[in-house]
Amino acid sequence: MAALQTDSTTAADGTPPDLAQRFDDTIARDQRIEPRDWMPDGYRKTLIRQVAQHAHSEIIGMQPEGEWITRAPSLRRKAILFAKVQDEAGHGLYLYSAAETLGADRTDLTERLLEGRQKYSSIFNYPTLSFADVGVIGWFVDGAAICNQVPLCRSSYGPYARAMVRICKEESFHQRQGYELLMTMMRGTDAQREMVQDAVNRWWWPSLMMFGPPDDSSPNSAQSMAWKIKRHSNDELRQRFVDMTVPQAEKLGVTLPDPELRWNEERGRHDFGTPDWDELMRVIKGDGPCNTERIERRRAAHEEGAWVREAAVAHAAKQAAEKQNGAVA
Amino acid sequence: MSDTQAKKGGWPLYEVFVRGKRGLNHVHVGSLHAADDRMALTHARDLYTRRNEGVSIWVVRSENIAASTRDEKDPFFDPSADKVYRHPTFYDIPDDVPHI
Numbered sequence: 031m032a033a034l035q036t037d038s039t040t041a042a043d044g045t046p047p048d049l050a051q052r053f054d055d056t057i058a059r060d061q062r063i064e065p066r067d068w069m070p071d072g073y074r075k076t077l078i079r080q081v082a083q084h085a086h087s088e089i090i091g092m093q094p095e096g097e098w099i100t101r102a103p104s105l106r107r108k109a110i111l112f113a114k115v116q117d118e119a120g121h122g123l124y125l126y127s128a129a130e131t132l133g134a135d136r137t138d139l140t141e142r143l144l145e146g147r148q149k150y151s152s153i154f155n156y157p158t159l160s161f162a163d164v165g166v167i168g169w170f171v172d173g174a175a176i177c178n179q180v181p182l183c184r185s186s187y188g189p190y191a192r193a194m195v196r197i198c199k200e201e202s203f204h205q206r207q208g209y210e211l212l213m214t215m216m217r218g219t220d221a222q223r224e225m226v227q228d229a230v231n232r233w234w235w236p237s238l239m240m241f242g243p244p245d246d247s248s249p250n251s252a253q254s255m256a257w258k259i260k261r262h263s264n265d266e267l268r269q270r271f272v273d274m275t276v277p278q279a280e281k282l283g284v285t286l287p288d289p290e291l292r293w294n295e296e297r298g299r300h301d302f303g304t305p306d307w308d309e310l311m312r313v314i315k316g317d318g319p320c321n322t323e324r325i326e327r328r329r330a331a332h333e334e335g336a337w338v339r340e341a342a343v344a345h346a347a348k349q350a351a352e353k354q355n356g357a358v359a
Numbered sequence: 360m361s362d363t364q365a366k367k368g369g370w371p372l373y374e375v376f377v378r379g380k381r382g383l384n385h386v387h388v389g390s391l392h393a394a395d396d397r398m399a400l401t402h403a404r405d406l407y408t409r410r411n412e413g414v415s416i417w418v419v420r421s422e423n424i425a426a427s428t429r430d431e432k433d434p435f436f437d438p439s440a441d442k443v444y445r446h447p448t449f450y451d452i453p454d455d456v457p458h459i
Contacts, residue, residue, distance in 0.1 A: 117409070130372065349395060
C-alpha cells in the first residue's frame with residue numbers, strides 16, 4: 031500500500047517548520063487535509079480514534095435493530111429494516127476505509143474493538159424491547175446522528191468528510207422510515223400507542239447522551255475544533271437536536287419524558303433537563319445493559335467467519351495459480 | 360497485502376472507481392478489502408452502488424497504484440507552472456473581434 035497511504039516518517043520531532051506551517055495554513059484557509067499530506071501526530075491519532083470509534087458504532091449499531099428483522103410485522107417493514115441495517119454495515123465500511131488512509135490497519139481496528147481498546151457509541155448498549163424501538167431509533171438515534179454528522183461533511187480531513195457526505199445522504203432515509211413507522215403505530219390501537227410512548231421514554235435520555243459529555247468536561251473537544259475535525263460543541267449539537275425534535279414529538283402525539291422541557295422565548299430555543307452523566311460514564315466504561323452482549327455477538331461473528339475469510343484467500347491463490355499455469359501452457 | 364494482514368488472514372486492499380452514468384469518467388469513491396478481483400467487484404457493487412450510483416466499476420489493488428509524491432511544492436509539477444501562454448487569457452484580442 032506504499033503508494034497511496036500515508037507516510038508518517040516526517041511527523042517526528044525533526045519536522046521541518048514549513049510543513050507544520052503549511053498544515054496550519056491549509057486548516058486556516060478551510061481547505062482539506064488529504065491522506066499523503068504531512069500532519070501532526072496528534073491530528074492523525076485524534077482522527078484515527080474518532081473515525082474508528084465512528085466505524086465501530088455503525089457496525090455494533092447493526093445489532094439492536096437487526097434483532098427485529100425476523101420479527102418485523104410485514105414484508106414491507108422487513109425489507110426496509112434489512113436495507114437500513116445493510117446501510118449501517120456500509121457506513122462502517124466507508125469509515126474503516128477513511129481510517130485506513132491514515133495508516134490504520136483494518137484487522138488491527140477490529141481487534142481493538144473486540145478487546146475493548148476502542149469504544150463505540152454508548153447508545154447501542156441499550157436493548158430494543160419492542161418493534162416501536164425500531165421506529166424510535168430511526169427517529170431519535172438517526173436524527174441525532176444527522177445533527178452530529180452534517181457538520182462533519184466539512185471536517186478538515188478529506189476522506190472523513192467525503193465518507194460523511196455519503197453517509198448523510200443515506201441517513202435521511204433512516205430517520206424518515208422510523209418516523210413513518212411511529213406514525214403508523216400511533217394511528218393503531220391504544221396498545222400500540224403505549225408501545226411508542228414507552229419506547230420514547232426509554233430512548234430519549236440515552237439519545238441526548240449520544241452527543242457526549244457537556245462541553246466543560248469534554249477534554250478533546252477544544253483541540254478537535256481548532257483542527258476543524260469537529261465543527262460544533264457537544265452542547266450546541268444537543269441543543270439543536272432538542273429544538274428539532276420537540277415539534278416532531280408534538281406532531282406525533284407523544285410526550286418527551288423531561289418535566290423541565292419548555293420553550294424559552296428569550297433564547298429562542300428550548301430549555302431542557304440534565305441527562306444522567308453518571309449513567310453515561312457507566313455505559314462508556316462497559317457497564318451498560320448490553321455492553322457484554324454486543325461485543326460477544328461481534329466476536330462470535332468474527333470468529334465464526336474466520337473459515338470463510340481463509341477459504342476465500344485459498345480460493346484466490348488457487349485461481350491465480352491456475353491462471354498462471356494456463357498462461358504458461 | 361502487508362505482512363501483518365497476510366499473517367492475520369486478512370484480504371488485500373482495493374481502490375474503487377465508479378462511473379456514475381454514461382458520459383462521465385470513473386471517479387475514485389473509496390476502498391475495500393477482498394480476496395480477489397471478482398470479490399472486489401461484487402463487494403464494490405454492494406458497498407458503493409446500493410442506490411444506482413453507478414453503471415460501471417473499476418477495482419484495482421491499492422499496491423498497484425503509483426502516485427506522485429505528496430509534496431505540494433514537488434518540482435514534478437514545475438513544468439506547468441511557468442507556461443502562462445498555455446492559457447487563452449494570455450492573449451490580448453481587441454473587444455470588437457467577434458467569436459473568439
